Amino acid sequence: MKKRAARMDLNVCPGKALAPKSDKNFLITSIVLLAATTMLTSLTSGTAVAQTVMTSPKVAPVQEHGSINFNIPAGSLSSVLTAFSIQAHTPLGSQAPMLAGKSSSGLQGRFTSSDALSRLLQGSGLTYRVTTDHAFQIIPVSNTIMLGPVRVGGILRSSVPPTAMIGNLPPTLPGGEIARGGQLGMLGNKDVMDTPFSTTSYTAEFIQNRQIRNIRDALKDDPSIRGTWATGSAGNEQVMIRGFSIPTSGISFGGLYGMLSTSSVLTELAERVEVLRGPGALMNGMSPDGNIGGTINIVPKRAHDKALTRVEADYTSNLQFGGQADVGRRFGKEKQLGVRLNGMIRSGPTAIARSDLKTALVGAGVDLRLRHVRLSTDFGYQYREIDGVLPYLALGAGVPVPDAAKVPQNLGASWGYNRTEDIFGVFRAEVDIFRNVTAYGSVGVHDSTFEGIYPASVTLTNQNGTASTSKPLAIADHDRNITADVGVRGKVETGPVTQNIVVSANRYNLVRDEAWGFSASGYPVNIYKRSYIPRSDISVPGNLPLYSSSTLSSLAFADTISALDKRIQVTAGLRVQRVQSANFSATTGLKTSSYDKTALSPAVMAVFKPLKNVSIYGNWIQGLQQGSVVGTTYANAGEIFAPYKSTQYELGVKADFKKIILTFDVFQISQPSTVYDVVTNIMSLNGEQRNRGLELNIAGEIVHGLHATGGLMLIDPVLKKTQGGLYNGQRAPNVSPINFNMGLDYSIPFVKGLSVNTDIIYTSSQYIENPSPRRSVPGWVRLDMGARYVMPNPATDAGKITLFLNVDNVTNARYWNAGGYNNLTLGAPRTFRFAVAADF
Structure with a gap:
């Protein structure tokens, strides 16, 4: 040789x-x-x-x-x-x-x-x-x-720097259902082992394998998350993270708040669904409703470098049919231009008696990736209509919680309806100013209309089932959102030390026109019998006066210092948040009240890697909520409280076993609230609820072909400072202390193309109120199962045909969801979903 x-x-x-x-x-x-x-x-x-x-x-x-x-x-x-x-x-x-x-x-x-x-x-x-x-x-x-060009996760990446977001989608774990990282607000994309928080990023493949219809159901394997009001009810599809409520208005789209429907967010929009547990005021700014339990971000779909043409037909019990199409192409010598179009329509009765659901969606995403400039734009239209709106169940004083198994799924009026129509557009741009320095900006506009006529609730007055509906409500509103975000990310290397510096500013503006009316009275019903509710004679208001406006603006700075090949990473940052809001008279149009306050929100986070595949992390961070204005009945009437600061302490460890990642953490979140002194009649910001807990999460491939997602959350929600100390030391209502979720997906080795999946959800009992004797809803267990079979598509050489069968709530368990304010809704009954998808 x-x-x-x-x-x-x-x-x-x-x-x-x-x-x-x-x-x-x-x-x-x-x-x-x-x-x-x-x-x-x-x-x-x-x-x-x-x-x-x-x-x-x-x-x-x-x-x-x-x-x-x-x-x-x-x-x-x-x-x-x-x-x-x-x-x-x-x-x-x-x-x-x-x-x-x-x-x-x-x-x-x-x-x-x-x-x-x-x-x-x-x-x-x-x-x-x-x-x-x-x-x-x-x-x-x-x-x-x-x-x-190089490609990440099937999407073109033409020499994208690490300071970029467009075209920089993190890769997935084996199985493709969970990503190895995600967007951390203004800090950009981070690998999960470099993230000083507990996070999970669910992919479009996870959603498709289980045939999930809305974003809330896409989070069903997360032990830190619980849904509240049922789909089809008068409320939005909100969730609770670490025991605190997150309305749909708190879901961001590509990092921007206010772009998605406030009734329900459909999964066809999402390439990824990213969850960050805990407050995120530094990274994301204050959300419209002041979410402190966590943040949810939707990563929009983009064209992959491989051409995509997929059509699907589906059926959902009872007699709901639908279909969707998804097309993606890239153009140019290096495939610089990408176009992704997808649309969906479904209509028909749901598994809940006397309730119909109609949904439609059209989405478009276009991106252009040049050497030092990247541009993208998204457009979407969503329509959603519910016929037979499900009312909440409220409990009269001293009335025990009824047996969920004996209550009909729909206590409402068959004529009750609501409909939501949303249209939005988002434009983003990134420019590489210097090597490892990227300027970015985005702006989005969202226009939403809502109207409905329905009785919102049914109040139970005795244990024999005697109840009455609330006065039927006729409501209409029109929302206009404009959101913008600009900033600069830079990476500076000085010998063995690397700094990642970011400066960001954002602004959220909402203007709402709204009007409503009520019937003269409610109607008597019995929750254990089918009751006839006469059709209401009210109509939806035609002229909508200016109702309210809200503006959230902020400026933030953060610096991440890392050394020893990123084995030590420390992040410190500060956000200056301004909150402005106003309410207006429906008759005169004049301003009736206003709010204008500013707050500073600092944060410190760290990651330490004693081993290359082990990260120990911690964070001290705050969440922000709009403060209140003291009412006229108090001695300090008119006083305006600054935005409330909820503080989190968290410590955790992550282990990367190549194919599977484990995360264990302990946390504490303290949320302030107002109380008043009965002697001086002065209202002050001295109340507090403290949620303390631990979480264990698992994601990845346990053995070849078996993929797991889920874990355990134990939480101790305690009322620390209450009015007159009356409830001090009590467990806070509407929070389940024990929550277990586990999703498994297994590819059958001896049947090529066949896979099965299951999701197990356990929620322990929880109180629904503070006064003694305290009432509670029982714990519950739900089992979902599914199967899919993949075969070659005879119409094309590279395509495939996939058959999906999924059953939610296999055992048809009957249980109550607690949504707060003593309002309960029933969990969804057994629901079948079947779909046939063809890729060309």
Whole structure:
């Protein structure tokens, strides 16, 4: 064999054995507690060593057919690149001296070969080029030429810097249902192991595999989240995170609040659904309703580099039919321009008696990615109508909670309806000013109309079922939202220390026109019998006067300092938040009250990695809610309180086992409230509810073909400071202390194309009020199951046909959802969903 001086060709034959020179040590750690069971898992760490390289000219040239599941342990750069060449089936050439003494943190997950190689070379001072014979060649950064596009998660990424958001979608864990990272507000995208919070990012594949219709149901495997009012009720599809309410108005779209429907957000809009548990005022600014339990962000759909054409027909019990289409294409020599169009329509009776649901959606996303400029725009139209609105069940004084199994699903009037129509548009831009410095901006406009006539509630007056409806309500409103966000992200490297600096400003504005009217009286009913409710003679108001306006504006700064190859990361930041609001007289149009206050909201967060696959993190951060104006009946009438600051302390640990990530954390959130002194009659901001808990979350592939998502949350919600100390020390109402969720998806090994899934949800009992004797709703368990079968599409070579069957609430469990204010709604009954999807 001829000797080649100072050269090592990493042209490795796939499958050829490699001879390691040394072995790896293993560290055993215990971390998993899931519903009173303990699981011990091996924790692999350390460095892989250099390996003897075999040379072969027979490896196929570079081809980008799609993503590959890489499992490359950390080690010397030489051994890591060897493993890459084997797993990518790709020839790789390199000069040996340039690899000497360099290491790589390895790689796990699905990537295209070009993006995988880019990630493995990060921080090494090396890059790559594609040779004339279509192989990869490792070269120093100083010899870099303009590279072709690389792809992440199936989406084109043309040399996107780490400071960018557009075209920088984080990769997924094995199975494709959960992403390895997500958007952290103004801090940009972060890998889950570099995120100082407990987060989960659910993908469109997770949603499709379970045939989920709305965003709230897409979060059903999250133990920290619970839905409140039922779909089809008078309320919006809000959730609770860590025991605090999150209305649909608190869901952001690409980081912007106010762009989505406030009644229900449909899943067809989402490429990812990202959940950040805990307050996020620093990263996202104050939300319209002051969410403090967490934030939910929808990542809009974009065209993948692989052409997409998918049509689907579906059926939902009872007799609800629908269909959808999703088309994506990229254009240009390097596929710089992407267009994604999708639409959906469904109509018919639901599984709830005397309730019909009509929904329609059209969405469009266009993006342009140039060398230093990236642009995107999204448009959407959504229509939703409910016939047979479900009322809340309210309880009279001293009336026990009725047995959910004996109460009909729909206590409302068959003529009751409400409808919502939304149209929105969002434009985003990013410009790379310098190397690793990116300026960004976005603006969105949302126009929404709502109208309805229905009795909102039924009040139970005795245990025999005697009740009465509220006065039927006729309501109409028109909302206009304009939201904007601008900022600059920069990365500065100074020796061993790296700084990621961001400055951001945002503004949210809502103007609402609203009017309503009521019938003269409610109607007597019995909750245990089918009762006739006469049709109301009221009509929806025609002229809508100005009702209210609200403006949230803020300026924020944050700096993340990292050292020792990101093993130590500390983030400090500050947001200055201004809240302005006003209410207006419906008759005169004059302002009746106003609010204008400013608050400072600091935060400190840190990540420490004692091992490369273990992160210990902590945060001290605040959430903001609009303060109140003291009413005229108090001695300090007219006093305006500054925005309320809810403070969170959180400490957690994350372990990355290559294919699965475990997160364990403990947290405390303190929410202030107003109380008054009975002696001085002065109202003050001295009340407090403290939610303290622990969470355990699991996501990824447990064994080959078996994917898990879910975990456990134990929470202790306590009223610490109440009016006159009357309820001090009591458990807060409407919060379940024990919450367990587990979603499993398994690919049957002996039946090609067949997969099954199941979701188990347990919620313990919870109080619904403060006064003694306290009433509570019983705990409940729900089981969802599903199956899908994938087969080739005979109409095209590369396409497929997928059959879906999903059943929610398999056992038809009857249970109450508590939504606050003593209002209850029944959980959804057993519901079947069947769909056929064809990809071309």
